[in-house]
Amino acid sequence: MPVPVAPGRWPLLGHTPAMLRRRFGFTSSLYARGDVVRVYLGAMETYFVTSPELTYRVLVTDGNDFRKGAMFEKFRPYVGNGLAVSDGVLHRRQRRLIQPSFHHAAIAGYAEIMARAAAELVRPWRPGEVREVDHDMQALAVAIVGEALFSTGLGKAAIEEARRSIPIILKYGMIRVLSPAFVEKLPIPANRRFDEAIDRMRTIVEELIDNWRAEQPDRNDVLSMLLLARDAETGEGMTDEQVRDEVITLLTAGIETSALALSWLFHEIARHPEVEEKLHNEIDEVLGGRPATAEDVPRLVYTRQVVNEVLRMYPLWILMRRVTKEVDLGGVRLSPGTEVIISPHAMHFDPRFHDHPDRFDPDRWAGERAKDLPRGAYLPFSAGAHQCIGNSFAMTEIAIVVATIAAAWRLVPVPGEPVRVKYTTTAYPSRLPMTAVPRFP
Numbered sequence: 165m166p167v168p169v170a171p172g173r174w175p176l177l178g179h180t181p182a183m184l185r186r187r188f189g190f191t192s193s194l195y196a197r198g199d200v201v202r203v204y205l206g207a208m209e210t211y212f213v214t215s216p217e218l219t220y221r222v223l224v225t226d227g228n229d230f231r232k233g234a235m236f237e238k239f240r241p242y243v244g245n246g247l248a249v250s251d252g253v254l255h256r257r258q259r260r261l262i263q264p265s266f267h268h269a270a271i272a273g274y275a276e277i278m279a280r281a282a283a284e285l286v287r288p289w290r291p292g293e294v295r296e297v298d299h300d301m302q303a304l305a306v307a308i309v310g311e312a313l314f315s316t317g318l319g320k321a322a323i324e325e326a327r328r329s330i331p332i333i334l335k336y337g338m339i340r341v342l343s344p345a346f347v348e349k350l351p352i353p354a355n356r357r358f359d360e361a362i363d364r365m366r367t368i369v370e371e372l373i374d375n376w377r378a379e380q381p382d383r384n385d386v387l388s389m390l391l392l393a394r395d396a397e398t399g400e401g402m403t404d405e406q407v408r409d410e411v412i413t414l415l416t417a418g419i420e421t422s423a424l425a426l427s428w429l430f431h432e433i434a435r436h437p438e439v440e441e442k443l444h445n446e447i448d449e450v451l452g453g454r455p456a457t458a459e460d461v462p463r464l465v466y467t468r469q470v471v472n473e474v475l476r477m478y479p480l481w482i483l484m485r486r487v488t489k490e491v492d493l494g495g496v497r498l499s500p501g502t503e504v505i506i507s508p509h510a511m512h513f514d515p516r517f518h519d520h521p522d523r524f525d526p527d528r529w530a531g532e533r534a535k536d537l538p539r540g541a542y543l544p545f546s547a548g549a550h551q552c553i554g555n556s557f558a559m560t561e562i563a564i565v566v567a568t569i570a571a572a573w574r575l576v577p578v579p580g581e582p583v584r585v586k587y588t589t590t591a592y593p594s595r596l597p598m599t600a601v602p603r604f605p
């Protein structure tokens with residue numbers, strides 16, 4: 165079956181210029197061309213999937229016929245063989261090992277850290293003070309992941325480095341994904357910044373590992389667990405490189421995503437006073453003035469609707485998979501080695517499945533309303549073997565942080581320069597200054 169080609173293809177450069185220029189706008193209109201559309205990243209042919217059914221097949225039903233694709237290869241100099249990039253036996257083993265740190269019982273313990281960190285963030289706030297909310301949320305997310313997964317915290321230097329380097333790596337890494345291969349060999353500032361940020365992150369994490377090796381403490385955290393793990397058959401431990409790759413993966417996957425969701429959440433509720441009021445009423449009723457705990461999360465029903473809607477509107481842009489054996493994808497035969505692109509963002513903005521997708525409407529997640537959505541139409545955490553390992557961690561974190569902050573404070577946009585969206589692997593606010601106003605002066 166002939167597969168349509170996306171509009172805007174250039175000789176040699178393929179769709180790279182259109183993708184770089186139009187970003188999410190380019191991918192969210194492709195569904196009109198067909199369920200599978202060809203997109204060229206430079207000279208590389210890829211198959212972009214626009215239907216939820218086929219997306220779900222790639223990720224879950226036929227997941228064994230796919231591995232991680234070219235996009236993840238571009239990040240390999242950074243995340244090495246960490247969980248987000250590894251496949252097959254190694255991925256299964258590592259995932260099994262890391263999973264207990266994300267079990268229900270572990271998350272209940274992290275909830276206390278999350279509530280404490282959010283309370284510490286707002287403690288010095290003064291009425292009328294302008295906060296850079298995106299910076300605050302990033303600092304908070306770093307502190308939470310640092311303390312929850314690396315019990316003594318990451319240390320000041322590692323925290324600073326994570327905050328500085330991860331956004332740089334994601335930004336330039338995404339440009340590499342979209343660009344022809346020769347671009348990464350060019351001696352341009354973008355490549356230098358990417359390489360330097362990687363070096364700095366790796367050095368910092370290697371120091372964490374060296375310090376641990378010097379003392380060998382079992383702190384019952386992820387770092388100790390990774391370093392103490394022994395293979396059941398061979399009795400061998402993990403190499404320091406593998407531990408470093410897993411730590412870097414967890415830091416990268418676990419910080420920016422939650423920080424951005426929190427930032428956009430405060431941005432959206434400030435623009436929708438009726439949502440903000442309902443959220444405040446629920447938080448006041450459920451918490452009654454005491455700190456939020458893990459048990460409150462299921463009772464914060466409307467708050468979770470708001471979180472679901474933020475994750476719908478601000479998800480990851482694209483993910484890639486590579487075909488491992490010949491597959492039929494909606495009548496299109498794909499041979500091994502073919503690159504497939506799926507897009508949580510395109511799914512979430514498809515008007516065939518989400519009414520008025522540009523509208524921020526937490527009520528679309530009320531009660532049974534979302535039950536008719538086809539599988540694959542809402543994928544904030546992806547699905548299948550590589551589904552986000554931190555999804556309950558993130559949902560708990562966002563709900564607890566929002567409940568803690570919004571119990572006492574409103575964040576009001578500062579008039580002036582509007583908040584614009586900057587695109588990398590996902591949507592970033594260009595800036596997010598907001599005035600802190602006490603709810604009960």
Ligand code: HEM
Nearest residue numbers: 247248417418421422425544545546550551552553554558
């Ligand atoms: C709102 C917050 C978050 C969002 C939207 C999110 C989204 C995602 C998505 C879409 C994937 C799947 C990628 C794929 O299928 O190729 C993923 C994987 C992953 N996430 Fe998250 N994530 C979030 C929070 C977190 C947190 C808090 C952690 C850890 C503390 C985390 C750790 C990971 C890891 C390790 C993977 C790789 C899993 C694997 O490949 O087996 N994420 N995340």
